[in-house]
Amino acid sequence: MSQNPPNTPAGMDDEEDFEALLQDHLPQAAPKHKGELVDANVTGIFDDVVMVSFGSKDEAPIAIEEFMDAGKQLTVQVGDSVRVLLAGWTDDGEPEMSYKKARAAGAGTMLREAHDAGVPVRGIVTKAVSGGVIVDVGMPAFMPGSQADVVRLPDLSVLIGREIEAYVLEYDEGRNRALLSRRKLLAERNEAARGGFLEKLLPGDTVKGTVRDVLDFGVFVALGPVDAMIPRSELTYDRGMHPTEVVKVGEAIEAKILEINTETGKITLSRKRLGEDPWDKIDEHYPVGSTVTGKVTGVQSFGAFVQLREGITGLIHAANISWDSAKKSAADKFVVGDSVSCQIVDIDKEKKRLGLSLKHLSRDPWLDTTTRFPVGSRQKGKVKEIRDFGAIVQLDENTDGLLHIGDLSWTTRPKHPSEFVSDGQEVEVVVLALDAGKRRISLGMKQMTGSPFEQFVSSHPVGSVTTGKISRLERFGAFVELAPGLEGLIHISELDDQRVDTPERVVHVGEEVNVKVLELNAAKGRIGLSRKGALADQERENIKAYTSKSDAKPTGLSLGDALKAAMKNKPE
Template sequence: MPEETKKVDTEKKNLEAEVENELSPINGSQIFRMNKNKKETPRQEQTPAALSEALEPAMEEPVPAAEEEPRIPEIDDAFMQMIDEYMPRSEEAEVGDVMEVPVLDVRSDCVLVNIGDKMEGIIDIAEFTTRSGEVTVSPGDIVEVMIEGRDENTDQVILSHRRAMKRVAVERLRHAVETKTPVYGKVIDVVKGGLIVDIGIPCFMPASQIDRSRVTDLNAWIGKEIEAYVLDYNKERNRAVLSRRQLIEENLDKRKKTLLDSLKLGDTITVRIKSVHDFGAFADLGPMDGFIPREEVSFERTAHPAMFLKEDHEVKVKITNIDKESGKITLSRKQARMNPWDKVDEKFPINSIVTGRVSSLTNFGAFVQIEEGLTGMIHVSNLSWEKGPQKAEAFMKEGDLVKAVVLDFDKENRRLALGLKQITEDPWVKVEGKFAPGSKVKGTVTSLTDFGAFVKLDDNVEGLIHISNMTWDKKPGKPSLYLKDGQEVEAMVLSTNREGRRIALGIKQLMKSPMELFFESHKIGSIVEGTIVRVASFGAFVELAEGIEGLLHVSEISTERVENPAHVLKEGQKITCKILNIAGGGRRISLSRKDVIKDEEKQIMKEYLKSDVKGGFNVGELLKDLKDKIQ
């Protein structure tokens, strides 16, 4: 086969494919129009297969050799009839008419389109080329064009896509202004104070009209397709000012109204937290925000909203107020949850053990959060079984997990009493058996006070040695005279008080008292010598030893009747007496001066009777001397 014939066959095949590509999308959809008022006539549907059959005769014809370049073979009437069935016939188009046409080919200098009735039109390629040199049209595209006339040399119809778009744009602007509807366009440039939007003609959009919030980067908008309202239109100059912000706000108002109409008081909804502040939080409801006041965030009275709400996190809330006039919606996270105090007695009965996190420390104790909205307090008195002031920071710090025992609760006032020391057994339960009265114990002096010394007996029990139990002296000195801090000491348990958690100790009880020592050598009937310390109407008190006194009754002062003891006795006077009786464990001693006188009289008489003395012996004078001696 000759080379030229091969080229022609190739071009026929290309033509066949091109026609199939062009006509297939046109079938049923890509029908261009030359006159909007023309009524289309029904046509028979054709398939690409049927078109190929029609092409067969045309492709089998011999093709004459060409001297210069191969020529596309002419298509017979049957093929043209087939094309006519795919395309509606149109009325005669006039200069200035605008129509939609399919693109047949894109060349280096022009774009070839099919304007119907076996006619082709050309459009300058520059009208479809961007500033960067990119061609924005491809074969098969449907474009709007305006008829400008015919080329005298080629008889092709000269078209303009740009002018068609401008006319369409002007019509759109007019319609948008009249009907208050938005227009569509593409941002093509940034100028001082705003953007240039191409809707067929360049329009200006001020930066303040781009969005509801301030736009800082205008260049980021280049190439974006947008929808906007026409704020102002100058018909003479074909200039328009657009506002995307106005359209956004209008749509937002519509959505707000729809939302407000759909919400009901008491509804529980899920929202996304937008921002958290000291005074509360704002939640995203779509076209508007809802507000969660601080006091409605949680049952925790003093908790900061940030403890329970995080930005971009979803949370369930209850609608507590809707103000349609102001467009404000108030929400409550707290009311969307169960109040933990409602069933605190069921969930955390008294004496149950709970686990919580230390939320804060104070001088009087520690606050422990058992669960959200349920916080109890461990008072300092319930930190440890040890006596004396305690500090919460010695046992825990904020954020620690601790176990405690529920001691009591007040649902009405929302108070929960907890105990830390109650987790362990009360050491005083066994203290009476371990430290029985009368037993000897050893301990360490932990502190000295004006009234005594505290002695640590074990890790949880302390005893007190009162100053009066440090010495037998009636007027003891300061405790520091007898004991020192840190000193190991042995003492006797005097008494225990479990309820008052007190143990009385004494060190003087480990020694014999002056009274015990006194009575070891002085029994009833013993003659003692003492000093009168007080004189009363019924007798006189005589100090026999330090801390030991006896009573000399008025009837026992003399062998003669004494009306007033003060007449015969004086304070500070030394006197000899006989112990008549000892009672009350030595606390009551009865004395007699009269018995001493009688005993002396008997002794004098006994000596007199034994004596051999001659001459005058005056017994009366001897007795008188005896009385003076005794006195």
């Protein structure tokens, strides 16, 4: 009985075994027809070619580029077995072999079978072109940008060099063209994974994910095989912050599940609800009057926003930058990112508004204005602004007062303050009134000298007689100019000792008259005058003078004669 050699399967005789071994080890015959495929061995690698052997003794060079991948890396080494194609013959009759065309020949069959069977193919993305990418699947295939991923990729070049799997959407064997879709394959796999993943989630659960996209209205988060969304209002308790100020793409994030829509698969998350609302205990952590430090997150002309912690942002209004009365712009004082210390001056818990102040870190200079600027005191200042109703005078760095147009002059009624003062002018004024609570100081320039009324009263008591000029006539009497800027009134009943219907019948504008002071009303600044009183006094003086002369030298005249003589001397 014969024995089989070691490792020889039972039932194989010596003749069959020898034939099989011979077929396995004999080199494959050289191809004879153009386009014929043949297995070959890599025998050498040089700078520009790869040498392959086939048949019993045949050997041919193939350009090394045919064995490079998209990253220009060599894909074979000496000893590898590769399939090559007879592309033709040289002028010397030597075979021209191609590894690239061999792959393409096999790729056509593979693509057709994959398309018909609905199975994916593998390939390497070699370059990005207009509208999509080229994928090497043994031959170049096109994949549109819309089919590259489940979401549109803004930069398709990120796929270059990557090995991918994709479905064959279309294959044109005649034109040898293929259209691929990676999106369809990923969507199917995601959908399969979503079902099991969603079953494990419940509202209220805390999940971890990665920020996939940041938009104006919220943030998309990748949770394994599914995407979830955090609405902008659920990102942070800081209502004014943009999502890009809170998270960045690619950042790991933790959030709480608010809602799961089992029909649409939509998952809504909240980042801010992982912790308590910091406004719930705002009074405890940030009481009014406390000094705090925060970061400037926004600057507007009206003020600067300062974040004390996430969820707590306050406003330093421009009016609270400095005690200085000059208008301040927050843009001149703050820069986003600055660290700033300030004082909490107001809390509106209901509206979640926090008032901050820089100036309250120092003492309010208005607290001692009554000492520095007492009423009646004379002060020097600079005109910093002129308005229709008066001039704003800066008394010191932090204190302004109002010089009203009516307090510029005793004698002139200006139509505009610029008739008396100009911007930047140094002026001397009197403090007329001060209200520290309302931060108001009234100033006067004309009060630097006594008023015409006061000067007149000092030398013209009630009952005295003076001279003036008729300045204007009214139906109820005549006004008399007693001094520049000072008038008195002769009531129509005091114009003459006879009844007067109209002032024009007795006096006229510009006429000089003697008047007697009847009334001095300091509170109202009024002076009451009488022409008939002055005439009566003059008459008495004339009689007195005449009788005095008569007593010294008797004339023999009676009293009636004296009166007639006095009447002759009465002024018209």
